[in-house]
Amino acid sequence: MLPGALPAALHAELVAFRRDLHMHPELGNQEFRTTAAIKARLEKAGLTPRVLEGGTGLVCDIGDTGDRADGPILALRADIDALPIPDTKTDCAYRSTVPDRAHACGHDVHTTVVLGTALVLAGLHREGRLPRGVRMIFQPAEEVLPGGASDVIASGALDGVGRIIAVHCDPKVDAGRIGLRYGAITSACDRVEIALDGPGGHTARPHQTTDLVTAAARVALDVPALVRNRVDARSGLSVTWGRIESGHAPNVIPQHAELSGTVRCLDLDAWRIAPDVVHAAVDEIANMYRAKSEINYIRGVPPVVNDPVVAELLRDAMTARRGADSVEDTPQSLGGEDFSWYLEHVPGAMARLGVRRPGDRTVRDLHQGDFDADEHAITVGVEMFTAAALLHPDH
Template structure:
């Protein structure tokens, strides 16, 4: 253990390891969707209160924050540690004792791990604070609705919970990285992610006479293929802009051209400037295609999240913490992902960084990707995450 960290940090973390694994399994078995994380919020609140802390429930009724400081006071420079509570509307396909008991809902992105890791770091730091060994305030943030764009981070910010915060850190499970390792990147580490819904309308008619009406399904199919293609020629390829459809619907009879149809998908972008230009460009291209085929088009473009851009100093803090706690071999680099993360909203107000926590088991064949019903983690990653965040809190602002 690095001399700047308490010699007993590993022992303090180990004391909570079994409890945190059990809590993670309980949360995993009882997942809750965004802004409905009532049970999860209660479990975290009760555990923090049992540790003598005073958590604050967010105004919406789900999610909470909690300050840990010297002598129980909020003093000095505040470091925030953020977790997300919500699950996904995906069936749990694993055959494990802690499989989801809620039909069609699962923790398929690791938020159950994020929750217990930040909780565990808070419990360790509270122990140190009681012994007079914490010289700064740490704010725990357990936010709702990360999976619902534009994300529950905005609720936390509106509630004033970034007031006084000078730096914010978060972890995200990464099934491509082995448990025991932490993947870091300075600069953009995720992408912007927006939702695009396009509705077409026309007079409808008989499929025998498409020339006398507007062939709405054909126009819809042209948008499905031509809009992503046109964007790839109108935007700098280095921006990494990608439009992928997830839903298409129109009509109910084989011999009738429908009057309405919809396509829906996500637009992701690695570059902040291109992200700001995307809504206007999508509108222009959609209307161009619609005019060619004589249909009316309505574009609903919902801003999701900007890219997470890791601050250099915060990334260096993560690196120092991981090296101090586990040695330099525990730190690896990582690429920018096209995934979206509402942690980006915090970074528009304060500097910070998102690190990737390895959760892949030793010798595991294949990768159980995020947002799949088979996703699971090597639970040895939990004390690793706790140690990393606790170490970062102790080394912050030195």
């Protein structure tokens, strides 16, 4: 039987730690209190975490890493930031104390799981039972496009890393289980902002000017269809608008209009050409209506594409702890996740960590103000990660 089970006393401590984070959520690149709390607990365990240059987020090695490592090491990543939405839970002693801030995506759980794993592995290392070094990455600003992962990578956090793993809470999967998928498990997500301009005029004479509201409406309606038809339909490339704004008076054709929305894609190759496809579609419609267009295409994140070998490591780790039936297939999500940037450098995999209370069939989702997690998931995540660290090959 693998060592590294989570003691009951440590589980209780981790639950309290998670609830403290839940009560004090911090937005991306503002996670100073969160960083300090993680750092203090790691140092109490005799570890030497390194706070990242911006003052939020940290990296901590356990065991032999760097020049002392016997081959590439395994990295575990947690995101630590919260969302700018109110916590709407009632009758909850640990609901957010910060107005319009909430851990509604489970990052407090992710952080606690990786922290707990660090504490268990540190104990195994002291006992001489950790065969290879492991790196813990506590990443800031996952919710901020293009995500904080790029800064973490630039800091050298992947130096010497051969594989990287992570979890993401899933309120559609029961606590005690994980969802796993080989290949793409999330989608690409970019942002697009479009400005249309014309000379303006009287609504009685649209033929003498640029009918800018109609042009904006046609961009909103026709660009998504054009984009879909110019790539393989299986790529799932889509444009969805979240804002359209133009004009101030019913009898005045405006001089300026703005649209903004998101571009999502299931396929990595289609995501790479998406900016060119969107630019061409917008220009085509704008030119048809004699509107000048300016496009600000903001790269977000590519899909998280799970490496089959690393995904199998997670499956083996979960099976070793809770049996083969504790792993279920999970569909590809249309959400974006900046864990994908790490996978541009090293192979890795992300699992869906079940946080739904068994027997609860209420339909719940992430990014909702009433989000919460069955805290048994903390033990499940820690024990899966410790098993992965022990099973990780030395090549």
